[in-house]
Amino acid sequence: MQTPHRWFGAGHSTAADSGKAGAEAAASAINGRTPEVVFVFCSDHHDLPALLLGVRAEAGREATVVGATTLGELAYDGVSDGGVSVAALGGAGFTVRTRVAHIRDVGHRQAGAEAAEAMAGLSDPHSVLILLADGFSGDPHEVVRGAYSVLGAAVPLVGGFAGGTPQVQRTFQFHDDTVFEDAVIGVALGSDGPIGIGVAHGWHRLEPPMIVTRSSGGTIFELDDEPALDVLLRRGGQAPKQTDPHTFVSIGLSRRNGEDIRVLNDADEIERTVGSLADVPQGALCWVMDGDPAALIAGAADSCAEALEGLGGRAPLGVLAFDCAGRRSKLGLDGMQQEMAAMRDVLGGTPYAGFYTTAEIARVRGALGTHHLTLVTLALA
Template identity: 25%
Template sequence: MTSQAAPAPWPGGVRPGAAAQPPGPRVLSVAAGASDIAARIAAEMAPLEPALVLLFGMPARGMPALGTELRERLGTGCRIVGCSSAGEIGPRGYCAATVTAVGFPSASFRVGVCVLRNQALVPASEWMATLRRFHADFRPDLRRSVFGVVLPDAHARQEDVLTATLDAAIPGLPVVGGSSAEGILFAPSCQMVDGAVHEGAALFLLLETDLAVAEVLFSHFSPTDKRAVVTAADPHNRIILELNAEPAAQEYARLAGLAPEALTPTEFARHPLLLRTGKRHHVRAIRAVTPSGGLQLMSGTEPGHILTLGRAMDMTRGFAEVMDALPRPPLMVLGFDCILRRLALERAGMIPQMSELLARYRVAGFNTYGEQHSGMHVNQTFVGMALMPPEAG
């Protein structure tokens, strides 16, 4: 795949005849096998004098060297943060086997980076203290927009606790993010900051900007009237052992109208389990059937949870409606899109249609193994932060 630079909508980010506005981010996708990845990214980002460059999709073995070289080329005033992915979203929509870079100009962004270590050990009290200290030291300017981005290692399987801790430590802060692993086979992730790898960590960023921001959330499922109670589970490993006091996979197949032997990732994506929280239903995506007939999920579950079978709706139409509801057209949307959504689109032959929409609304990001927003860890959902010109005046 060749280099894909985001087409600038107008020189310098200013529409002819319009008042000057803070510059927006810049996006570039380069083939992961290219020999001059760092040089291409640095050449594209250097004019921004970036405060931050996010990297998505580089294979884990190459991420540290790329981060180190970009740090040398762009200077120590630019933070380089990256993670592996199951697929990328670049200037032309969905892409694969690329490094997608998103640069945030220092003229309109200020950035802080915090590493939350040892996810698997769930040191929630340690995270809480670290986050509060980090937020206090960052000292957000209340006259500007501020939001958080979290990039957890999906293999640690602790995003539910992580997101709740973030929400409690910095209440009221809008936070979006995505769980990372390498490729569609769920290979180990790489969490990188300035060339240093942090295994099993979650990376948390604070971004302060002159631009207006708005959280974006879209799930293309509606609840049916078919429900089940989790009567036995292994919460640590995210496995449902029993539904309605029956073997979980067997009972799920009955509810979905499928033969147990027909349970495949395609059917899991078509018939997700939904957990209601407040007024919303959130997807608890199924990753696999365990050898003992349980259901391996991509997010947390506990005995007593009441789950509802979901029904898929039109993914492209619903996404366009959500994006058109934004107050103003975005300069960019930093997006985190579940890999199961992308696989469902591939099977339906609708990747070109969705890629056209992602490009139209200037989405840049990656495909995830779980999405984070508003203190929640969810699946089969698109979450993002839209960056828009500030309101006039």
């Protein structure tokens, strides 16, 4: 969509040829205009350099190209597994600056802090830092904490952790024509129009609650003073396996505004521990969480509605969406299509693009900002 001086477009392709897929999706998003930034979300099964060349052919030499590999792509016309979803925006009303940081060189927290330096000197009336980060290197919460250590509470954070083939445990991030691993891409976006952020999930508690009596980082050793895996199995769960994304267990950590969801995606059957990619604080009150498809679809609608509410009555130009792959596993193919339909019902004709993540980022208030099993939406007016 377009105002006199700002525009946002989205495109989607399922073409098998990587160069063609990138060019098709980018052409649909750009539509002959001059973009400031192009977001590319695609499967790691593609030839990534070839796909980026296809995008660049449509974007022109001056546009900044950023993106990440996915666990599925989402767009206004539906979802794909093995495709590419592109969003592009431009016009005098947007300012874009970027920074690439390498986790392997400096660690997760410092990489988040360095990526946040993209915000330096940005003076637009409204701004947000979008983070696209490696999804399999561990400690995603440290990336967000690093960004927060630089920006504080003044700048909202949104984004997602990249996905890829679970058995390979590699994800990729893009900046211009380069493909990175183990990186954090920071995209500072300034706008003369409002920015809205939505965060919702649709999961509910299974009583009774539990206490995390011993944990370190994302590893839970004990729940209610018993081996964590034994407690979860007794509660009707299953032992999660890192190589099988369908075996995860979800827990909700008590927060003042509801539950902060964590995915338990690994278990040690000898040590009887369970693990998450994000930290689970010792002493936290938590619940096993469950969600029927109808509730998860309603959560998607709630996220979009919250993002639009943040625009203060202004019409949305476009939306970026970061949706957890765990929601996809729970919904199935029919449920994913229904989720997209629910988003379209709320957004009307507003274009949107995004991807299924290994974890989501949304920090609007407080210092925390890493989420699982959640849909995060960023609306631009």
